[in-house]
Amino acid sequence: MSGAVLELVNVVKEYPGAPPLRALGGVNLWIGAGELTAIMGPSGSGKSTLLNIIGTLDRATSGEVRIAGTSVTAMRDRQLSALRSEQIGFVFQQFHLLPGLNATDNVATGLLYRGVPARDRRKRAAEALDRVGLAARQHQRPSQLSGGEQQRVAIARAIVGAPAMVLADEPTGNLDSRNGADVLRVLRDLHSSGSTILVVTHDQAIAGSMPRRVTLRDGRIESDEL
């Protein structure tokens, strides 16, 4: 299965309770290198749970998760952390930039836990900012940037380590349509230069513009269109 960035085999996630709440009921998904995929579904369909499991922020109750060919099921917390730092870039709806740091330092944080020396981190952060079109905003703090710019800084942080895949959780959810369009354009540009990107969204219009669309309903994949 060469070229597989992500494989989910019969993934089940249950939250404890009486009766247990089944958020994912056996999900199978195969994502190849360089794909741009939208994961859609109404709220409560299990999108967030699926994203947490793909991002190794949470563990599946059963089933198999392989990232870049490696099974994460038996990994210890420390190994998962290392895997995240190297293979996965996250983009969040709320940007999650550190307010005390300027754009470059925020992006450089993406390399902090990989043991990259500070000087290299800054250099690569500047390059990543350039890729998202923010070369001129390197020294601004988040509070001095527009929402769209903040999200582009967050995207730069996600790609600065050249991860196997980028997970974007409602990346345009907090943005107006113009800024949202900017962010989507950046994601598409990254896709055309070879990045593997998963975008979770409930927005039909955004999903419709993606090459592949996976729809979740009640914790199962309802459709997978190419």
Add this chain to the structure above:
Amino acid sequence: MSATSVRRRLPVGDLLATSTVGVRSKRGRSVLTSLGIAIGIAAMVSVVGISASSRADLLDQLDRLGTNLLQVQPSNDVFGDATKLPSSSATMVRRITPVQSAAKTRTVSATVRRSDKISSSVTGGLAVVATEQQLLQTLGARVRTGTFLNDATARYPTVVLGSEAAARLGIDRADGRTSVYIKGYWFTVIGILDPVPLAPDIDRSVLIGYPIAEQLFGIDDAPSTIRVRTDPSQVTQVQAVLAATANPQNPSDVSVTRPSDALAAKAEANDSLTALLLALGGVALVVGGVGIANVMVISVLERRAEIGLRRALGATRHHIRSQFLLEAILLAALGGVAGVIIGTTITFGYAQSRGWRIDIPVTALLGGVLASLVLGALAGLYPATRAARLAPADAIRPV
């Protein structure tokens, strides 16, 4: 791919930079948080510093004054009645070889007044004392102005004032034109002494010569006190034989004391008060530590998203724990260093105002900083552990 390569620690520089983000971005809060520690450390450092400086000053004073001054006085006999020293006692004492000098004094029952217009019942707490000219040398006292008694002036109505006596009589010159009134006679003031730390009773006395005291007031020559300056290396030996020498017939009627013992005792006596103040400083320190723990717990709650983000970026639990632990330690260290500076400044100012030599034990300074570091680590332990235990998926999304 090396997906499972494991890095456990951040380089020190990165760890410091990460841990100071919180401190730097909330400066006001950080300063207030470390204030408790600063106050505690400042209190402890200044208490230790001030008591050490005070002790150093007392010991300096002891060094200067010498511990070789002894004082011989009659005590009560076995029936509780007052005794007298034999009139020959001073002469006998001077014959002890290691005695460098000795001087007798005799209290005269008289009052000293500024003029005859003042009632004789107004004593001002001052004593009239007959003495010999050796007193000056024996006590190591200094004449502030004028001269001391000599063979000639001791025969005439002249008087030398102790420092306190001069102040109470309102006399600050000894130019031969000022007189005081003692029991019907006018005495000319010929000298004023500096304070004598080892003989505060002399400070409150006016001194006249033995001959004139015998002539005018008819005192007998039994001394009320003999002060003895000995060879510094033979103090105890002299002390042992003084009573028997001064009064061979009834040595037990003699009391021999060493005035410097009182100063030495004072140098030790500060300890209990110091311990109490130190304990208070310790309480302030603990309260400061609890304050840091409190603020850190709140900070962890506020920064859930940051913790989640860092976990998503690849931080391990260990990284998160180190970050928050170090942040607590840095806050405490900030307070500790500020406290050491404040405490040193207080000590410096206080010692200066008292004219003391400044003596702050280095252990107090190092101990202050070290205590704050340890306290910070203790205060940060619980919040840091909580931060590290947060599940990444829960932390990253606002609940």
